[in-house]
Amino acid sequence: MAADEPVIAVSDLTRRFGARAVLSSVTLEIPRGGVYGLVGANGAGKTTLIRHVLGLLRAEEGSVRVFGRDPVADPVGVLSRIGYLSEENDLPGWMRVDELMRYSRAFYPGWDDAYAGELRAMFALDPAAKIKTLSKGQQARAGLVIALAYRPELLVLDEPSSGLDPIVRRDILGAVLRTIADEGRTVLFSSHLLEEVEQVADHVTMIRQGKIVVSAPLKEVKDAHGGASLDAIFVERMGGV
Amino acid sequence: MRTPAAAIAWEFRQRHRWGLIGLLATILTLGGIKIVFLTNQAHLEMSDATFALLVPVPLAATFLYLLAVFTFGISGDLAARESMYPPRMLTLPVSTAALAGWPMLYGCVSMALLWFAMRIVAIFPPGVEVPRYWPALFAASLLAWTQALTWMPYPLRGMRIVISIVLLVSIDVVVFTALESKARESTMLLLLAPLVPLAYVTAFSAVNRARRGDVPDWRVAERFAPALTRSAARRDFRSAARAQLWFEWRQYGRSLPLLVAIVLPVGLSLLFLFREAAVIVVEIVVASLLLPSFMAIFVAATVAKSSSNASESYGITPFVATRPVEDRALVVAKWQAALLSTLAAWMIVTVAVPVALLWSDAAEPILKIARNVDDALGRPRAIILGLLILAGLVGSTWKQLVQGLYIAMSGRDWAVKGIVFATLVLVTFGFLALGWILDSRYRTALALNSIPWLMAAFVVLKLVLAMRVMQRGAARGLFTRKQLIFGALAWDACVLALYGVLALILPEILFRRYFLLLVAMLVVPFVRLAAAPLAVARNRHR
Numbered sequence: 001m002a003a004d005e006p007v008i009a010v011s012d013l014t015r016r017f018g019a020r021a022v023l024s025s026v027t028l029e030i031p032r033g034g035v036y037g038l039v040g041a042n043g044a045g046k047t048t049l050i051r052h053v054l055g056l057l058r059a060e061e062g063s064v065r066v067f068g069r070d071p072v073a074d075p076v077g078v079l080s081r082i083g084y085l086s087e088e089n090d091l092p093g094w095m096r097v098d099e100l101m102r103y104s105r106a107f108y109p110g111w112d113d114a115y116a117g118e119l120r121a122m123f124a125l126d127p128a129a130k131i132k133t134l135s136k137g138q139q140a141r142a143g144l145v146i147a148l149a150y151r152p153e154l155l156v157l158d159e160p161s162s163g164l165d166p167i168v169r170r171d172i173l174g175a176v177l178r179t180i181a182d183e184g185r186t187v188l189f190s191s192h193l194l195e196e197v198e199q200v201a202d203h204v205t206m207i208r209q210g211k212i213v214v215s216a217p218l219k220e221v222k223d224a225h226g227g228a229s230l231d232a233i234f235v236e237r238m239g240g241v
Numbered sequence: 242m243r244t245p246a247a248a249i250a251w252e253f254r255q256r257h258r259w260g261l262i263g264l265l266a267t268i269l270t271l272g273g274i275k276i277v278f279l280t281n282q283a284h285l286e287m288s289d290a291t292f293a294l295l296v297p298v299p300l301a302a303t304f305l306y307l308l309a310v311f312t313f314g315i316s317g318d319l320a321a322r323e324s325m326y327p328p329r330m331l332t333l334p335v336s337t338a339a340l341a342g343w344p345m346l347y348g349c350v351s352m353a354l355l356w357f358a359m360r361i362v363a364i365f366p367p368g369v370e371v372p373r374y375w376p377a378l379f380a381a382s383l384l385a386w387t388q389a390l391t392w393m394p395y396p397l398r399g400m401r402i403v404i405s406i407v408l409l410v411s412i413d414v415v416v417f418t419a420l421e422s423k424a425r426e427s428t429m430l431l432l433l434a435p436l437v438p439l440a441y442v443t444a445f446s447a448v449n450r451a452r453r454g455d456v457p458d459w460r461v462a463e464r465f466a467p468a469l470t471r472s473a474a475r476r477d478f479r480s481a482a483r484a485q486l487w488f489e490w491r492q493y494g495r496s497l498p499l500l501v502a503i504v505l506p507v508g509l510s511l512l513f514l515f516r517e518a519a520v521i522v523v524e525i526v527v528a529s530l531l532l533p534s535f536m537a538i539f540v541a542a543t544v545a546k547s548s549s550n551a552s553e554s555y556g557i558t559p560f561v562a563t564r565p566v567e568d569r570a571l572v573v574a575k576w577q578a579a580l581l582s583t584l585a586a587w588m589i590v591t592v593a594v595p596v597a598l599l600w601s602d603a604a605e606p607i608l609k610i611a612r613n614v615d616d617a618l619g620r621p622r623a624i625i626l627g628l629l630i631l632a633g634l635v636g637s638t639w640k641q642l643v644q645g646l647y648i649a650m651s652g653r654d655w656a657v658k659g660i661v662f663a664t665l666v667l668v669t670f671g672f673l674a675l676g677w678i679l680d681s682r683y684r685t686a687l688a689l690n691s692i693p694w695l696m697a698a699f700v701v702l703k704l705v706l707a708m709r710v711m712q713r714g715a716a717r718g719l720f721t722r723k724q725l726i727f728g729a730l731a732w733d734a735c736v737l738a739l740y741g742v743l744a745l746i747l748p749e750i751l752f753r754r755y756f757l758l759l760v761a762m763l764v765v766p767f768v769r770l771a772a773a774p775l776a777v778a779r780n781r782h783r
Contacts, residue, residue, distance in 0.1 A: 054559075054562075054563055055782055056559065056563070056781065056783070057782065057783055073718055075567065075568070075781075076565050076566060078565075079563055079564070082563070086560065086563075088558075090558040090560045092488070094491065094492070095491075102477060102478065102484075103478070103484050103487065103488060105477065105478070106479075106480060106483065107481045107484065107564055107565050107566065108565070
């Protein structure tokens with residue numbers, strides 16, 4: 001993959017579920033480095049777009065390339081470089097935290113034990129605790145530990161705010177995301193908490209009814225709207241939907 | 242829908258509308274057959290026995306379907322400790338009595354209606370006095386108890402299956418004993434009447450506990466010796482494949498050995514009671530040898546799932562789907578875990594059966610059979626036959642666990658249910674065809690002569706399907722050329738090995754060599770195994 005090649009290149013992607021078009025001719029390029037916020041109302045198509053990036057959905061029309069590869073044809077080549085935190089709390093409930101870390105470690109050659117331990121301590125997770133006994137927020141923390149511990153080139157967070165408590169979101173997540181971006185890696189995260197996106201994102205993409213309506217650096221978007229808050233811009237561009 | 246009762250009824254109707262339409266179509270078809278039969282009786286050659294097959298098979302199929310619908314157990318994990326009552330319903334603002342009562346009432350009424358409909362439309366042999374009411378109550382009782390046992394949380398994984406089998410078989414035994422003693426309709430009704438209210442009380446308690454999240458825990462090893470259960474995960478995994486194998490083993494691998502370990506001692510304890518009755522001793526040993534394959538049928542549903550959540554359907558969870566491994570690696574891990582599970586279950590059987598036979602002093606009938614086989618075939622052939630039977634039983638257990646993966650791992654609920662329905666239809670018509678063939682010597686002779694041709698046709702079909710699956714797998718990048726060649730050669734080797742063993746032990750005068758080769762080609766699995774990675778690919782990248 002050439003250095004100037006985008007990490008994610010989505011071209012003319014259309015996806016229908018039955019008769020309903022969830023994504024409609026979506027074209028998006030995310031270059032290396034930086035934090036990209038994907039915002040939109042519920043059902044706008046954020047998760048569907050993320051699932052295409054992960055190869056969990058096959059492009060019916062158009063194409064998706066991640067690190068220059070097709071994530072469906074080459075799941076190993078793509079997924080081994082992505083850290084992913086799912087919106088659904090689907091970690092296996094029967095695993096203990098330490099088991100989850102050892103299990104996940106086997107899949108990623110770049111797993112950093114010291115960093116993983118550091119993250120676990122920072123997120124105050126008991127290694128002997130079973131996942132199913134953790135609260136929703138603690139499960140999201142555990143998911144975040146295993147998504148970060150191998151220092152992935154691309155970190156994809158699908159609505160992390162829905163699981164993490166405000167302290168983790170504000171103090172820890174923001175700092176972690178900034179560090180990743182500063183290291184030249186890329187973060188794509190979807191959220192409906194616009195204040196949060198405004199705090200950490202360099203670039204914002206607004207999606208409405210399966211179509212991208214805005215995709216530009218955050219500063220550019222704000223400047224174009226006279227320095228208004230992202231919240232106000234969102235309401236203006238998305239019609240409050 | 243202004244009442245909880247109407248809402249619950251609507252959900253059953255809406256969710257299972259196609260199945261219920263199918264059920265109605267079955268009843269109407271049987272009614273149509275009856276009308277045709279009544280108007281053309283003189284021209285039909287079917288015997289009473291054949292006509293009777295029009296009743297038990299469709300009745301059993303529709304009974305099982307309603308059982309799955311009203312227990313909410315169609316896509317759940319039967320072996321799970323947690324209640325199988327849908328968690329989302331537990332938070333509804335209705336009383337526990339309503340949550341337990343309405344599904345039970347609807348289920349019991351449906352079962353009763355099913356019986357009355359079958360009694361009207363099905364063709365019963367002349368001279369058979371068909372009971373009026375008690376089968377309806379019997380079916381309702383079985384359903385009510387299955388609901389209660391399905392909704393109950395259990396202290397150990399697999400305990401639901403064991404308790405359900407023991408209790409439901411006990412009800413069957415009581416009812417059939419009463420029938421054997423020519424009990425009257427009123428007696429049967431009196432015998433069965435208390436079962437439904439008792440089941441309701443149990444179901445109420447079960448749903449109540451499920452609502453409180455009360456799951457008793459008897460997992461002593463995990464509580465008192467955590468090191469024992471943690472040891473495997475303490476070591477680092479050598480590879481992603483090892484980690485995935487561990488994941489699959491922990492998820493469901495222990496279910497089959499556990500079930501066998503619970504049920505087998507109960508069965509073998511009967512040896513102490515019946516050691517003098519040679520026939521019963523043989524039956525107990527045969528049943529013990531068939532137990533792992535039988536239990537594997539129940540465990541198989543959980544093998545295909547990527548989550549141990551009791552109410553989870555067949556989709557692959559994002560956690561598993563985003564593992565950076567090839568699609569086929571996910572299937573291979575399941576195959577390997579199923580193999581470990583099979584071997585663990587068989588280790589228990591191969592140790593427990595001889596120990597029980599010797600301890601109970603009931604080994605003589607089995608030794609006598611062994612001596613007879615030894616005399617008839619000679620020592621080497623007898624040993625090979627014994628090993629072949631053991632290998633066949635072990636292979637059959639593993640096959641039970643994995644043969645449905647190609648459907649279940651596609652993640653399409655309709656495909657899973659469709660294949661069950663298609664199998665039931667095939668079994669129904671297969672039985673009918675068999676009865677029709679056996680009614681005539683000419684047709685029987687013709688059928689026997691055409692068995693090799695039929696087998697050859699199935700072999701051709703199998704090979705064509707295998708080629709198609711391999712082509713599609715290769716086109717999707719699931720198999721490399723090398724893997725395809727290796728897979729084909731491995732299958733050839735297994736077929737030839739099985740053929741060689743069969744040819745060695747079975748005399749040519751009874752079994753022609755080409756027949757044995759066809760048997761080997763049909764028995765060694767290929768298409769369903771090769772199709773499983775395709776199913777995973779479809780499910781993982783929808």
